[in-house]
Amino acid sequence: MSCSGGKMKLDSFSMKKLILPLVIFLFCGFANAQDKIPTQPNILILLADDMGSGDLGCYGGAARTPNLDTLAANGIKFNNSYSGAPNCSPARVSLLTGRMPARSGMYSYRPPEHAMHMAGEELTMAEVLKTKGYQTAHIGKWHLSSLPQNPEFNQPQPNEQGFDYSLGTENNAEPSHFNPINFIRNGVALGEVPGYASQLLADEFQLWFKTERKSDQPFFVYLPFHEPHAKIVSPPELIANYPDVDPKSANYFASIENLDIAVGRVLATLKENGLDKNTLVLFASDHGSYRMGSNRDFRGLKADVYDGGIRVPLIVSYPDAFPGKRELDETVWFPDLLPTVSKLVGAKLPKDRAYDGMSLLPLLKGGRLKTRRQPMLWFFYRGSPEVAMRHGNYILTARSNDSTPRTHGLSDLDMPFIENFEAEFFELYNVVKDPSQKNDLAYESPEKLGEMKSRYLALFEATQKDSVVWEDLPAYGSVKANHDKPAEFLRNQERFLDK
Numbered sequence: 001m002s003c004s005g006g007k008m009k010l011d012s013f014s015m016k017k018l019i020l021p022l023v024i025f026l027f028c029g030f031a032n033a034q035d036k037i038p039t040q041p042n043i044l045i046l047l048a049d050d051m052g053s054g055d056l057g058c059y060g061g062a063a064r065t066p067n068l069d070t071l072a073a074n075g076i077k078f079n080n081s082y083s084g085a086p087n088c089s090p091a092r093v094s095l096l097t098g099r100m101p102a103r104s105g106m107y108s109y110r111p112p113e114h115a116m117h118m119a120g121e122e123l124t125m126a127e128v129l130k131t132k133g134y135q136t137a138h139i140g141k142w143h144l145s146s147l148p149q150n151p152e153f154n155q156p157q158p159n160e161q162g163f164d165y166s167l168g169t170e171n172n173a174e175p176s177h178f179n180p181i182n183f184i185r186n187g188v189a190l191g192e193v194p195g196y197a198s199q200l201l202a203d204e205f206q207l208w209f210k211t212e213r214k215s216d217q218p219f220f221v222y223l224p225f226h227e228p229h230a231k232i233v234s235p236p237e238l239i240a241n242y243p244d245v246d247p248k249s250a251n252y253f254a255s256i257e258n259l260d261i262a263v264g265r266v267l268a269t270l271k272e273n274g275l276d277k278n279t280l281v282l283f284a285s286d287h288g289s290y291r292m293g294s295n296r297d298f299r300g301l302k303a304d305v306y307d308g309g310i311r312v313p314l315i316v317s318y319p320d321a322f323p324g325k326r327e328l329d330e331t332v333w334f335p336d337l338l339p340t341v342s343k344l345v346g347a348k349l350p351k352d353r354a355y356d357g358m359s360l361l362p363l364l365k366g367g368r369l370k371t372r373r374q375p376m377l378w379f380f381y382r383g384s385p386e387v388a389m390r391h392g393n394y395i396l397t398a399r400s401n402d403s404t405p406r407t408h409g410l411s412d413l414d415m416p417f418i419e420n421f422e423a424e425f426f427e428l429y430n431v432v433k434d435p436s437q438k439n440d441l442a443y444e445s446p447e448k449l450g451e452m453k454s455r456y457l458a459l460f461e462a463t464q465k466d467s468v469v470w471e472d473l474p475a476y477g478s479v480k481a482n483h484d485k486p487a488e489f490l491r492n493q494e495r496f497l498d499k
C-alpha cells in the first residue's frame with residue numbers, strides 16, 4: 001500500500017513537475033502575446049486638499065511623509081505635473097471627467113446652496129469604470145454638488161455619478177479635521193465622529209474593504225482627503241515633530257504627516273490582502289498650496305494660474321505593469337488621467353464630447369509620451385491673470401482689463417464677465433529655463449508670443465462655446481468680493497504702463 005501510495009504520489013508529483021513549467025510557459029507566452037498588463041487592475045486615487053507641489057518629503061518638503069516617499073521611490077514620481085484648476089471644485093472636475101472644468105460650468109469652488117455643480121451629463125471616471133465591471137466607492141471630500149441632497153437644488157449625488165458607495169462631506173470637514181460633524185454615508189448624516197478626518201477616511205476604506213468589497217470584481221476607490229486645507233487641527237504628538245518652525249507651519253506639516261499615516265494604513269490593507277501589485281495607486285494634491293514656501297520655487301499660490309497655484313505632486317504605482325523607481329520630467333495634467341485609466345481597462349470614451357488630455361499609458365509602461373495635440377489651458381475668473389496656457393516649454397498668461405473685485409462665490413455679475421472674457425495683456429515665460437516665471441519674454445520674443453496667442457485664442461474660443469452658463473446665481477452685492485484681484489491687478493497694470 002505504501003508502495004502503491006508512494007508510486008501514485010511519485011507519479012502525481014512527476015506529472016506536476018512536467019506540466020507546471022509547460023503551463024507557466026504557455027501562460028507567459030499567451031500573456032506576452034496579448035499584453036503584459038492585466039486588463040482589470042484595481043484603481044485607487046488618493047488626493048490631498050490644498051497641499052503644495054513641494055510639501056512631501058520626496059519633493060523636498062519639510063513634512064515627514066515616509067509612506068508617500070516610499071510609494072514614489074518604488075513607483076513613478078512626476079516632476080512636472082499640473083492640476084486642471086487652481087482651486088477645489090474645478091480641479092476635481094478635471095480629474096474625474098478628463099475635461100477642462102469650464103465645460104461643466106465649474107468656474108471656482110462650489111459654495112453651499114449654490115446653483116453651480118458638476119452636471120449629471122458628465123461622465124465620471126467611476127461611470128467609465130463601471131462599464132468594465134468595476135465596483136466603485138467615493139470616500140472623502142466631494143465638493144461637486146450639494147451633499148446630502150438639497151431638494152431646492154436637486155443636484156446629482158455621488159451615487160448618481162457612478163459611485164456605488166459614498167462616505168464624505170460636501171466641502172471641508174467641519175468644524176475642522178478633528179471630530180468632524182458633517183460626514184454623510186450613502187445619504188445618511190453620521191453626526192459627530194470622533195477622530196481626525198484623514199484617519200477616519202482610512203478607517204472607512206478598511207470598513208468598506210472588509211464589508212462591502214466584492215472579491216470577484218475589480219474596484220475603483222476615489223479617496224480625497226481633507227488635509228491640509230484650513231482649518232487645520234493636527235494631533236499634538238505630530239505637531240511636536242516640528243519644533244523648529246512657527247506653530248502655524250508645524251500644524252500644517254503635522255496635518256500632512258497625519259495624511260501620510262492614513263495613506264500608509266490604506267496601502268497596508270492592500271498589501272495584507274495581496275493586492276498591492278495589481279492596484280494602480282495614484283496620489284496627487286488637488287492644486288497648489290495657500291502657504292508660502294509650499295509650492296517649490298514656483299510663482300504664486302492657490303487660486304493663481306501662475307505655476308504655484310496649479311502645479312501638483314503626482315505619484316503613480318502599479319508594480320504588475322509599470323516599471324518603477326522612475327522620475328519623469330514629462331509635462332502632464334489632470335485631464336490626462338481619465339484617458340489613461342480608460343485605455344488601461346479597455347473602456348471607450350464617448351465621441352459626443354471634448355476631452356482635453358491624452359493617455360499617459362505608453363509613458364507609464366516605460367515608453368515615450370505621444371505629442372500632445374492640444375495645449376493645457378487654465379481659466380480662473382477671480383484671479384489676475386485669469387488665463388494660463390502651457391504649450392511645450394512655454395506658458396502664456398492672459399489678463400483682462402477689468403478691475404472689478406470678482407466674488408469668491410460665483411455671482412450674477414461674474415457670469416457675463418466669464419462669458420465675454422477678453423484678454424488684453426499677455427506675458428510669456430519659458431518655464432523650463434525660468435520655473436519661477438520672473439522673466440517675461442513677451443517683448444523680446446514677439447514671434448513666440450504671436451504663435452502662443454493664436455493657439456490660445458483658438459482654444460479659448462472653442463472652450464467658451466462649449467462652456468456652461470449658469471442662471472439663478474446669487475446677486476453680486478450679496479456675495480463677498482475677492483479683493484485679491486484689484487491689488488494684483490493694479491500692481492500689474494503699473495508694470496505694463498512702465499513699459
Ligand SMILES: [Ca+2]
Binds near residue numbers: 049050087088286287
Ligand atoms: Ca483644495
